[in-house]
Structure formats: structure tokens, C-alpha cells
Amino acid sequence: MSYCEGKVAVVTGAGGTLCAPIAVDLAKKGANVVLIGRTRGKLEKVAAEIASAGGVCRVEPADVTDEKAIGEIAGRVAAEWGPCRFLVNGAGGNNVKAMPTRLRFSEADFSPTADFAKDRGFFDIDMDAFKSVLEINTLGTVIPSRVFGLQMAKAGGGAVLNFASMNTYRPLTRVAPYAMSKAAIANWTMFFAQYMAPAKVRVNAIAPGFMVNERSRQYLMTPDGGLSPRGEQVMHHTPAGRFGEAEDLLGCVDWLLDDSAASFVTGITVPVDGGFLSSAGV
Numbered sequence: 001m002s003y004c005e006g007k008v009a010v011v012t013g014a015g016g017t018l019c020a021p022i023a024v025d026l027a028k029k030g031a032n033v034v035l036i037g038r039t040r041g042k043l044e045k046v047a048a049e050i051a052s053a054g055g056v057c058r059v060e061p062a063d064v065t066d067e068k069a070i071g072e073i074a075g076r077v078a079a080e081w082g083p084c085r086f087l088v089n090g091a092g093g094n095n096v097k098a099m100p101t102r103l104r105f106s107e108a109d110f111s112p113t114a115d116f117a118k119d120r121g122f123f124d125i126d127m128d129a130f131k132s133v134l135e136i137n138t139l140g141t142v143i144p145s146r147v148f149g150l151q152m153a154k155a156g157g158g159a160v161l162n163f164a165s166m167n168t169y170r171p172l173t174r175v176a177p178y179a180m181s182k183a184a185i186a187n188w189t190m191f192f193a194q195y196m197a198p199a200k201v202r203v204n205a206i207a208p209g210f211m212v213n214e215r216s217r218q219y220l221m222t223p224d225g226g227l228s229p230r231g232e233q234v235m236h237h238t239p240a241g242r243f244g245e246a247e248d249l250l251g252c253v254d255w256l257l258d259d260s261a262a263s264f265v266t267g268i269t270v271p272v273d274g275g276f277l278s279s280a281g282v
């Protein structure tokens, strides 16, 4: 019997590149999986895959920064399925409006941009876009953790898995609020781990290296499937010599969620990065 068989696992960002396969994998292992994301259609595709594999899931569209909506989902799930025992906080992302096109300060920063779409510096970035990236990546993890963490505590234990990034360790160029928020995830993971330890709730994070998703494809690849200059830089720093796939995360996800495999492991962030962090690139 698998560690999650018959238990409730909530996956946020479940319609996305990395968490859809995680949700499917948990369902194949026998978990009753709650799929959360804003777009019903994305979740329904994953639900169809789970159903065709004989798994059990429910589609619960919501914004993870909306505490009321997440609370309502938690109430429904507890009433119909029982308490959440596993939470994968995969929802997250960036916003192109919060990303300068220029990498470093130059004289151009003294004047507002003439064409925001094509050429913008850090000082042209709109603070509302900046704040929205901080909010989804930080509060979007804290809110489901509060809501479902309490269910786990009442049920006698559970495990939370957060999503950090290579930006947790050192900020990449152009993604300041994303990088700040992913650094915050490692810190929050430690805080919540020590707070929840008496409740037998373990809290860890995974820090994926470079995995191509819809958004990062634009920055890492060319339209014909080759590497962009940024993609080439990443590859130069990735000893494994390839981008990651969602399937590369599954072993680590299982380990961190499984109480018999990782019973004394809490508060850590595990890089799954093809060696990116270990490489100076020279």
C-alpha cells in the first residue's frame, strides 16, 4: 500500500507543467486528489487523465491568494472526503510586466521608456505588477498552508511541499519579484516546519532547476526549438546538459511527502537541478 493511498492530497497549480504530472502520479498511487488552479479547463484535462488511469480527483478552481475561496474548498473536501493530509503548493508564476528587458543599469534608466513592450528598465516596472508576483508566489503558498495545515494537524499529521527555485539561492537577471518571493519560500518553509513539528506536519520545499514551461519557453528557446541566448547560458551552467522534465521531480516529491521515507526531514529545500547550483559555469 502506498503512503498516500486513500488519503486526501491537495495540489495547487495542478493544471501546470510541473504539478499536473505530480497530481496524476499521486492519483495513480491511490490518493484522492484535489486539483486547484484558476482555469477550470486546465484542471479538467488533468482530471480526465486521472480518470482514465482509474484514479480519483476533484476539480476545484480557485485563486490561491483568495483565503475565503480556499477555505470553502477545504470545508467541502473535509465534509465529503475527510481531511487533507498532503499539500503540494505548486501555484506560482511570473508576470512579464514585472520583468525589465534590460539586464543592468544604464543611462537609459534616467528617462522613462518610450516603448514599454520593447525596451524597459527596472525603473519602468509598474509596482502593481511587482506586487502581484510577490503575492502569488508568497501568499499563494501561505494561504493554502494555513487552511490545509490546520486540517492536517487535526487529523494527526501530514506533509506540505512548497515550490522554491534556483532564484531562491541567487537572483537571476530580470526576475526580481519572482526571485525575492522564491527566496521567501525557503524561509517560510523553515518557519512553518518548526511551527508545525509538534502537530506532526512536515514542511519541505523542492527547488526545480530549469524546466521548460509555456512561459519560460519564450525566454529559453527560439521559435524553431533551438536555444535562445539565455537558454544557452542556462545550458552552459547545467552539468546534466539538458532542461528538466516534470518527471525528474517525482522521486523527490514522493520522498518528501512520504512519512516513512522522510519522517525526520522537515524545513529543507531540495534542489532538483541537473547540477545547476554546483556549477560555476567556467
Ligand SMILES: NC(=O)c1ccc[n+]([C@@H]2O[C@H](COP(=O)([O-])OP(=O)(O)OC[C@H]3O[C@@H](n4cnc5c(N)ncnc54)[C@H](OP(=O)(O)O)[C@@H]3O)[C@@H](O)[C@H]2O)c1
Residues within 6 Å of the ligand: 012, 013, 014, 015, 016, 017, 018, 019, 036, 037, 038, 039, 040, 042, 062, 063, 064, 065, 089, 090, 091, 092, 093, 136, 140, 163, 164, 165, 166, 207, 208, 209, 210, 211, 212, 213, 214, 215, 216
Ligand atoms: N518551470 C520551471 O522551470 C520552474 C523552476 C523552478 C520553480 N518553478 C515553480 O514551480 C511551480 C510550478 O511551475 P510550472 O512550471 O508548472 O508553472 P506553470 O506551468 O505556469 O503552472 C503554474 C500553475 O499555477 C496556476 N496558478 C498561477 N497563479 C495562480 C493563482 N493565483 N491561483 C491558483 N493557481 C494559480 C496556473 O494556472 P491558472 O493560470 O489557471 O491559475 C498554472 O497552471 C511554480 O511555483 C514555479 O514558480 C518552476
